[in-house]
Amino acid sequence: MMSDTGSGKSAAGGEGKPDLGRRWVNLLLGTGIISTIAAFIYPAIRYVIPPPVSESTNLSVVAAKVAELKTNSAKVFRFGSEPAILIRAADGQYRAFTAVCTHLGCTVQYRPDLHEIWCPCHNGTYDLQGRNISGPPPRPLAQFQVHIQGEDIVVVRNA
Amino acid sequence: MRIMKRSSNINRRARGCVIIVAVMLWALNAVAAAPPKDSCIACHSTLPGQYGQPAKLFSADIHHQVGLSCADCHGGDRNDDSMNAMSPSKGFRGAPTKAQIPEFCGRCHSDPSYMRKFNPGLRTDQVSEYLTSVHGKRLKQGDSKVAVCVDCHSVHNIRAPSDPRAPVYPTNVAETCARCHADANYMKGYRIPTNQYALYKKSVHAAVLAGGDTSAPTCSTCHGNHGATPPGVSSVANVCGTCHAMNEQLFEKSPHGAAFAKMGLPGCVQCHSNHEIVKPADSWVGTDPKSLCLTCHVKGDNGYAAAQAIGGGLDKLKAAYHDADAVLDTAERSGMEVSSARVELSSAHSDLIKARVAVHSFNAADVLKITNQGVDTSHKAYEAGIAALHERNYRRKGLAIALIAIVIAISGLYFKIRQMERST
């Protein structure tokens, strides 16, 4: 089939009986190489461009805007794949906790009438430090740090 | 010159210090050198057996720690070194008999003005409560086998109930009661069971308590401590309801609430038992053979229909929840972002928990309202999971495009090689 072929470059193409014309082969090869390079470069460039959330949302998240919460009210927001609760107490202080009840994992809510965090499933209550004060919850709610950055209320998980 | 002045200054200050320290040492010495004289301890700690034991134990006793001595309970004169210290003329009372013990302790513990000196928050109604208990009533009738103060609190090394070593610390209470109540021999003649402790140990309450939650119930939580008495049929639901408030409220309003009361059945205990309160299962409700509803209800009556509806609602919600959970798991493993669907699904989980509470209304419509809401949420989360899985198809499209490009390149290379090698 092929013995020592030597340098293919010096031989003039198109002689013999190629299946396709030299031009067609070059076109095929050129298209192939350029399109594959595009197919490899495109994902790499998209990868390098940072995503809109530049950090893992499991560590920090914008829970609300400053204007959003009145005093003595609260908002349940998504933190990673779990609900969390941001409370603006009657004294205006922000506090954030996981909203997952330590008893059976229901989502807790804020009770403006009691000034307490309340779980509707089994009537468990927590105070505004997250401590379990009545009902079945066996442990306090994990607390998060709250930072105010301009208009945003940022909640940060303690690493 | 300046330096000299400074040094004399320092000297003067140093001298002042020495004097102050000397005065303090002297004061300390005076306190340390004169411990309150206690001839009771001095003498009794050298005695063997039952005469020496109390003196040896007493240093661990809360009463010793607040500064009380033997004589404060037993009378006598601790400053007298002779046997005269224990003469009735010095107010010596000696050891009380078992029947005397409640009053013996009550001398102080029932006196609010005296107790206020040590712990203003401490209750002073223990003795009067005790006299209402089964123990107290039997003691009055001359039964000396019943528990008195020292049987539970121990004696001479009495510790505060908040001390984990105290026999009345929450995690120790059950063992303390069991010392008598689980002893079939000792309890012979009382015609009450002795297996309560063994049953309690199997309960969810014991498991939670052992897990470190000292607010979990033990014997005294339901029976009371000083007024220990079994809750009567009518008060069972109230006792359980102190913690399980939602369940109790629903139960009282339910058809069972009134019916059980009329029939003299003890509410909660009917299904959950008393001491062996195990973790309830969803199979308890419904119409399958394990269902507790079928103990009373038979096919064709209203209760049967309600049981069927409630059991079906719970099953449907559980199935929908698990389907959604499984799809989201698959999506997560494929690297899809489904955390918002996860949060949504967590509300379905809440619904399942709420529905399990709502079962105690024994009202099918109320339960189904909650379960249907949970089923809807689960379906939404499921759809979100499926949508995320469609993202995989997008990836496959991208893959197909890349593969086409690769195939073009490979065939280009193939023809190039053929062309090159033919031409020579």
Add this chain to the structure above:
Amino acid sequence: MAGLKRRFVDWLDERLGGGSIEEFLRHKKVPIHRHTIWYYFGGMALFLFVIQVLTGILLLMYYRPTASGAFESVQFIMTQVKFGWLIRSIHSWSANLMILIVFIHMFSVYFLKAYRKPRELTWVSGMLLFFIVLAFGFSGYLLPWNTLAFFATKVGTDMAGFVPFIGKWILVFLRGGNEVTGATLTRFFGFHVAVLPGLATLLLALHLLLVQRLGMSVPPGVEKKIKEGQEPERSMPFFPNFLLRDIMGWYGALGVLGALAAIFPWELGTKANPFGSAPAGIHPEWYFLFMYQTLKYLPAKIFFINSELLGLMGFGIAGAIWVLVPFLDYKTGFGKVTRFFTGLGIFALGYIIVMSVLALVG
């Protein structure tokens, strides 16, 4: 166009020493015979190594080597970063494919006796590269900080502790302490992205240099036939004929990697909890399974010697023999093929396959 290329090559040649590139390209030839297919595996391993370097660099842009951030950052790459799933899955799949290809390359070289004189050093450098590749696999496995990797690393580094005298020291060195902790993760990260790549690059340069200087080895059987005139001596130029074929293979590998990544994205598992109990069914990566299975079969004590120690010694000796094969089997260099070493190779290959299959099935 052609003139420009000519001028560029001339420009380079002037600076690199007369005609070296063209000379090199013109003279490097690849023999053609029925075993030519095995020549492609070295190039394939090299290509996959390049893929590893490129995807590894991309992963470094988001990865964080701390116990509290590693798992989350990989999760972030997989879910938030565009095509992050692709890059990470390719890195993982390509790593496994590379190890497989390296195994094939090693055994093909062994059975074709390509290690014989004068290529002893090529074999030794190749073996060292092989160990480095395994170390890459072992250290990279821990980096996502998931449960499975955590416990596999715990068991794997435990093994090092059985080495006599210095075992304890090696264990502490590997773990950065007595236990597998965040310190271990930081250390493994350092090995994986700095120490090992540096060593691999040096050895790779040596390995390739030796291959270029000595040319491709023709198997003894083929060599004999050519000498006896039963077969013509055929070859093709490395450039462009062989290289173009190489590139075809590489494109094929890329297609396979892309398909694997898109259809079977590499799983992340659950975050490691150092205080949790080991999950059921922890096992090392597939390429360590044969050793793992052997240790499982050994009784606890053999002649009062700890079986882990014995197993480790066994593998150590076997590895040393394997590395030194060109010197032990020196006779092959004179054209005498020793059956014993072929048999040894078949035994080793059979042992690895049987033990791995047993571990996967059992």
